[in-house]
Amino acid sequence: MNGDPGTSSKRIPEATVVRLPVYQRILAELVRTGVSTVSSEQLAALARVNAAKVRKDLSLLGSFGTRGSGYDGAFLIAQIDRALGSDKDWPVAVVGIGNLGRALTNSAGFASRGCHVSALFDVDPAVVGEEIRGMKVRHMDEIAKLRPAARPAIGVITTPAWAAQQVADILVQVGVTSLLNFAPRVLVVPSHVHLRYVDLSVELQVLGFYRARPNGPERGAAAESDRVPLIRSVGLSAPSDLD
Amino acid sequence: MNGDPGTSSKRIPEATVVRLPVYQRILAELVRTGVSTVSSEQLAALARVNAAKVRKDLSLLGSFGTRGSGYDGAFLIAQIDRALGSDKDWPVAVVGIGNLGRALTNSAGFASRGCHVSALFDVDPAVVGEEIRGMKVRHMDEIAKLRPAARPAIGVITTPAWAAQQVADILVQVGVTSLLNFAPRVLVVPSHVHLRYVDLSVELQVLGFYRARPNGPERGAAAESDRVPLIRSVGLSAPSDLD
DNA sequence: TCATGTGAAAACGTTCACAGCA
DNA sequence: TGCTGTGAACGTTTTCACATGA
Known part of the structure; x- marks a missing residue:
């Protein structure tokens, strides 16, 4: 019912568009802490989604992973930027x-x-x-x-x-x-x-709903991160404002 | 893969749970401005979704509409509250x-x-x-x-x-x-x-994406509201803070 | 007559499972 | 061996279209 040629490649589904910046943030933090190669499993655990989903999402941008080892963090960040058009500023x-x-x-x-x-x-x-x-x-x-x-x-x-x-x-x-x-x-x-x-009130209401019925969305791979904390903040002391 | 009996009735799909508080807010504003009966079409236009979706969503809570006229705003708000368990506080x-x-x-x-x-x-x-x-x-x-x-x-x-x-x-x-x-x-x-x-940065990135490719999610019934502004704010003057 | 409520169909998104490659 | 990339199966969500009832 459309046929938008847009910029190039396939077409990124709405659901994926929302997840890509999330992956990007995770990747940025991993890179910052010295990790350079990331597997779909790791990314999935941190994003609290399924590993297959991560691979599907990323494969829409092209084949940027290396079989047997994973994805290059810094490179992936750049690819997501390109795909999202985050170069427009x-x-x-x-x-x-x-x-x-x-x-x-x-x-x-x-x-x-x-x-x-x-x-x-x-x-x-x-x-x-x-x-x-x-x-x-x-x-x-x-x-x-x-x-x-x-x-x-x-x-x-x-x-x-x-x-x-x-x-x-x-x-x-x-x-x-x-x-x-x-x-x-x-x-x-x-x-x-x-x-x-x-909308804070909507967010809280949704949280409250799942709190009442622990039946929520997306569980799965997250259990992994209970055992393997891949990112841990360092410092101690005082919160007071947004950066 | 589950079979949660939970509280009662059917089971409200995740997608619907997210929309219900949105409808609620719209209903609250309509009621506040004196509208008491709302049609799925009106609600849909304001929520920027499809009217059939609104009806499906609301029918999950029970049959609270009146054929030929629509839904009672105040009553619906209460029903959504009940369904979401917003009485837990x-x-x-x-x-x-x-x-x-x-x-x-x-x-x-x-x-x-x-x-x-x-x-x-x-x-x-x-x-x-x-x-x-x-x-x-x-x-x-x-x-x-x-x-x-x-x-x-x-x-x-x-x-x-x-x-x-x-x-x-x-x-x-x-x-x-x-x-x-x-x-x-x-x-x-x-x-x-x-x-x-x-996450503001994620929100902005997603907006930026759809700005670059005006191909965004959910259009449809929204065009309706171009002609029929159902809610319009009143006063004039000074913004300065969140309420 | 008009708008809800709902089966049935279509579209969409997720997950599985495994072939293929480093 | 280990992890990506992806067809095919599955489940969910959306949309259509219309019978039903005020």
Whole structure:
């Protein structure tokens, strides 16, 4: 019912697209701790999925493993980047510079591949003008004045619920076609706009459900990691904020 | 491969469990704005899914619709609550009271059904003792001293990445079996522990992918909402923080 | 007449099991 | 020997299409 030629190769199923960045993070941590070759079994244990699934997922990108030994971590990371198009580096705008907006700006800019926070917006005079990580918080009105080239491709909404729809409308109006909504509010946007929610209450509810009925999704290979802790954090001491 | 009798009725598929809280939120907003009867078509448009899917999902809970008119919003909310076991009200502990922890504590306690934030932890002396929404932030060491009855069922990790694994270990040790991890770090926990990640970088990467190939998941009924905005936020003015 | 509820079919995703290669 | 890559089997989820009932 379509036949999208897109960029090249096969076609990566939605489910796989969601898992690839997860593998990538795991790989990055393994590489950081000195591991260079990883087997599908190890990756699976850490990602809490089935090893066959890992192999299927990765085989969609090409044949990058070495039979008998495994995958080269650093190389795989690059391949996943390529497959996800994380070389595009989309500019991200964060709207709503409260606690959440700050936390995301401080963590996200560096944690994420393929994206960088390029602009911060708010309307509170107490916040507009403030500088975070070298970026000035601007008034929402200015978003319309940006040169087309400077406009964000992705909008992150971290406003209070009551402002979220209005913000979404404005972002859509200036051409944003991908939204990540942290506000606990249902948004109505044109169908061409990609929209994802990050909703604590939904997450907690789902966790609560599986807690009530320990029957949850995906078990399996995870038991492996009970015996073989492949990654262990080192240091001791004090948590206090997101990086 | 199982045969869990669980609580009662059929068995709610994983995919549906994830959607139910979404419907619930939509219903809550519709009810709040005065709509009392909702059709599967409307719900579908707002949830950006197919109408048949909505009907299948809801029919798993029982036959609560009225042919010819639709579903009663308030009633459906209650039914979903019942089906998800959101009447259990699990106690949630938030560990890591930085910007993110604060934002979640301020929003979550009230936004979420079936859960309530019951304790806040950190180890930073500058933060321990502070009061947020009437709760004192306690030192992480005290978690082990809690009476079993007072112990959290769900742990939310909002520490820096480097502390996340250690915090997870402690939470698991005191009996927490559901974790929600906001730290950008892969965690290793026993297989009986439910673990969900909320990872901005993954979310952005997925959005970026679909942006590059507008071929995304689930379109369909959404086009409907281009013409019929069923919910529209009201007020004007200033975003600044999560509720 | 209009929208639910549901079998049956199609699409999709996962897992198995093993051939093939280092 | 050990682990990848993959057809084929299986299970789940989605979608269709329509009988059913308010």
